[in-house]
Amino acid sequence: MTETAPDLDRLRGDAPPRNHDARTIAALTANPGCARRGLMDAAGVDKDAVARHLGFPAPFGQSQFAITRGNAFEAQVKADGCAELLTLLRERLGLDVAEVAYDDLEVVAGNEGRELRHTRTRRLLARALETGEGTLFDHPLLRLEIAGRLAYLEPDVIAFQVRGRLHVIEIKSFAVVDGQAEPEQVAAAARQSAVYVLALRRLAAELGHDPGRVSHEVFLVCPENFSNRPTATPLDVRPQLAVLERQLARLTRVDAILEALPGDLVFEPGDALAESVRAVEARYAPECMAGCEMALFCRDEARACGATGALGRSIRDDLGGVDTIATALALADGSLHPSDDLAETAAQLRAAARLRDEALLAARGGAA
Numbered sequence: 001m002t003e004t005a006p007d008l009d010r011l012r013g014d015a016p017p018r019n020h021d022a023r024t025i026a027a028l029t030a031n032p033g034c035a036r037r038g039l040m041d042a043a044g045v046d047k048d049a050v051a052r053h054l055g056f057p058a059p060f061g062q063s064q065f066a067i068t069r070g071n072a073f074e075a076q077v078k079a080d081g082c083a084e085l086l087t088l089l090r091e092r093l094g095l096d097v098a099e100v101a102y103d104d105l106e107v108v109a110g111n112e113g114r115e116l117r118h119t120r121t122r123r124l125l126a127r128a129l130e131t132g133e134g135t136l137f138d139h140p141l142l143r144l145e146i147a148g149r150l151a152y153l154e155p156d157v158i159a160f161q162v163r164g165r166l167h168v169i170e171i172k173s174f175a176v177v178d179g180q181a182e183p184e185q186v187a188a189a190a191r192q193s194a195v196y197v198l199a200l201r202r203l204a205a206e207l208g209h210d211p212g213r214v215s216h217e218v219f220l221v222c223p224e225n226f227s228n229r230p231t232a233t234p235l236d237v238r239p240q241l242a243v244l245e246r247q248l249a250r251l252t253r254v255d256a257i258l259e260a261l262p263g264d265l266v267f268e269p270g271d272a273l274a275e276s277v278r279a280v281e282a283r284y285a286p287e288c289m290a291g292c293e294m295a296l297f298c299r300d301e302a303r304a305c306g307a308t309g310a311l312g313r314s315i316r317d318d319l320g321g322v323d324t325i326a327t328a329l330a331l332a333d334g335s336l337h338p339s340d341d342l343a344e345t346a347a348q349l350r351a352a353a354r355l356r357d358e359a360l361l362a363a364r365g366g367a368a
Contacts, residue, residue, distance in 0.1 A: 007258050008043040013268035017044025020151035022192035025144065027291030029247035032222050035257045037292060040256045045267050046292035050277065053269045056296035059289065060165065070152060070173035074156060077171055082158070084230065085169070085221065090232035092232050093219070095162055102121060106139035114152050117141040122203065129209045135161055142199035146248070157196050159295050160219070166204075168196045168218040176222045176231055186235070193218040194240035216241060278300055284309045319345060348349070 009017075020028075020041065028041055040047055048058055077085050082104045089095045108120045121140040128134040137159040143150050152227045158169040170193045197218065201211035216238045224231035257280065265276050278298070284298040284307065294299075302310040306325040309316045322328045322345060330336035331346040332353040338346035 006288045010122055010207060010253065011039070011043040011267055012045055013266045014164075015049075018046045019044065019154065020144075020146060021153060022155060022195040023188075025146060025151070025153075025195045026188070026191035026244070028146065028186060029244055030291060031283055031285065032247045032250045032290060034281040034288075036277070036280040036298070037294065039254060039257050039280055040267065040294070040340055043267075049269075050267055051293045051297055054274055054277070056294075058293040058298065058335065059296060066173065073085070073173045073223060073228060073230075074171045076228060078138065082138070084229075085158075087220070088221065088230055088232050089160070091106050093234070100135045101133065102138065103134060103135045104138045105141060114141060114154075118143060118152065122207070124160065125166070125200075125203060128166070129207060129213055132164060136245050137161075140200075142196065142203060144195070144199045144202065144248075148178070153196070155196050155197055157264045159200060166200060168193050168214075169221060169237075170196075170202065171221045175225065176233065177225050181222060188220075189220055190235055190240050191244075193220070193235065194237040197237060197241060198244055251276075260359050286310075286312055287310065295304070319349075 012128060024041065025053040028037065031037060037047075040050070048354065051058055077088075081100070082180060085237075086100060103124055105117055105121050105124070108116050118141045121137070124134055124137060125140065128137070139155065139157070140159050142153040142155065144153060145151070156171065158171075160167045160169050168365065170189055172185070172189050174181060197216060198212055204213050205211045216236060218237055220228050220233045220235045222233070223229065243329050261279060265279055267273065267276055277294075278301065282294075282298045283304040284295070286299075288295040288298060299310065301307075308319050308322060308325055311325070319328055322331065322342065326334065331338055331342065332349040334350060
């Protein structure tokens with residue numbers, strides 16, 4: 001990991017690295033085969049700034065109002081050593097929490113440095129796993145390996161110890177109305193929580209403990225109905241954990257990508273930025289629009305070259321090895337002789353073309 005660090009730093013130019021958070025990691029796993037995203041994320045490149053400079057600003061993002069509301073709700077829940085949160089856990093979930101030890105890890109001895117905060121997090125969680133001491137750990141700084149490089153997570157999260165197991169508490173500002181919340185928002189919270197659970201489990205393993213000491217059940221805290229009164233709901237993130245671990249294992253390693261690139265490549269604003277971005281292979285699919293800042297640029301690129309990925313990930317996967325729509329059409333009409341590895345795909349395309357022609361002929365005959 002450290003061998004590639006100088007090259008990754010060079011890719012950013014003079015810009016400071018952008019750190020991963022749970023949202024970016026959850027989104028990253030949605031397209032593990034994309035070398036472009038893997039490299040830019042591993043290097044900490046500000047993809048939003050790059051996309052804006054190229055004229056393709058990201059079509060999504062949290063509003064300032066939502067961010068402000070979320071910060072206010074979090075501050076309310078955590079006030080006075082998380083007094084309101086503790087009352088909620090005891091009364092709403094019926095947890096037996098007699099005595100509470102609260103540790104705020106956002107700042108350590110007046111220092112916000114990542115290494116110091118991570119060291120303090122390791123020390124406190126090691127003690128908690130060993131002796132059972134400690135109840136609430138606010139803003140623990142965690143690490144997770146992403147594409148062959150360690151990424152620091154600065155979660156807005158609490159690690160909560162009860163009955164010898166650590167739980168993640170995720171605080172969100174979207175409302176739970178009559179016991180129901182927006183499914184998409186809950187799903188996003190589950191994916192992000194799974195990132196924290198995985199990071200905590202890997203830390204537990206590093207400390208010589210059973211990763212199962214970190215529970216797959218997280219507690220989601222949201223405003224209830226149309227008030228600011230919080231409510232807590234248990235959330236099982238085992239499905240999200242399985243997907244996350246599988247996808248992270250499949251991520252293309254950064255050192256292999258770097259070996260194939262020019263030694264002077266850099267993602268700095270300027271006339272050469274578009275060329276630099278295009279030098280790294282992308283794996284665009286329409287699903288990228290929901291979570292990658294580079295999606296509009298990559299979509300335009302895919303359409304310009306007629307990439308099969310522009311039609312959807314399932315179509316691209318079904319066509320396995322056929323990268324462009326023009327090649328697929330040529331194989332379908334027989335004007336292009338397939339290589340041995342594409343013989344089966346070509347046969348399926350010819351069969352599909354024949355069925356389409358027969359259907360169109362029948363439709364014209366019926367109309368006549």
